[in-house]
Amino acid sequence: MAIRNVVQIGNEILRKTSKPVREFDEKLWELLDDMRETMVKNDGCGLAAVQVGILKRIVVLDVNHMKMELINPVIIDAFGEQIEREGCLSCKGQNGYVKRPKEVTVKAQDRYGNEFILTGVDLLARAVSHELDHLDGVLFVDKVIEDYKVNKGKGKK
Numbered sequence: 001m002a003i004r005n006v007v008q009i010g011n012e013i014l015r016k017t018s019k020p021v022r023e024f025d026e027k028l029w030e031l032l033d034d035m036r037e038t039m040v041k042n043d044g045c046g047l048a049a050v051q052v053g054i055l056k057r058i059v060v061l062d063v064n065h066m067k068m069e070l071i072n073p074v075i076i077d078a079f080g081e082q083i084e085r086e087g088c089l090s091c092k093g094q095n096g097y098v099k100r101p102k103e104v105t106v107k108a109q110d111r112y113g114n115e116f117i118l119t120g121v122d123l124l125a126r127a128v129s130h131e132l133d134h135l136d137g138v139l140f141v142d143k144v145i146e147d148y149k150v151n152k153g154k155g156k157k
Ligand code: CO
Pocket: 087, 088, 089, 090, 130, 131, 134
């Protein structure tokens, strides 16, 4: 396993649309392992492949002491709303309040290609929404509620 560099805002790749994963092979598993290690090392609760420079629809999460891998994830249901402060490993030093669904249900594949469904509330719903945005080139700074602005300083990554 290896720690990979996290691409920072301003790099054009973060604005690109990631492509579906077709091969569930050792190369994918190595990327997933590296992404998890990189996320943990940077104290993040989520990371998308584009953030390590790979335009594939892959997300890793570390929420509520649970590590998850979502490949080709699609939101199939969303309910309610929450407004909380968030940040991003690709926007170091920035955070702001963003409105997200309170509950999200996502369909995805695991590292072997098996489909599963995951429902998350609160922080997990927020993290899933944030990471899935990355797959379509969207950053949280695009969605910060104007009144709150983007504050410099501490905040959840
Ligand atoms: Co992010």
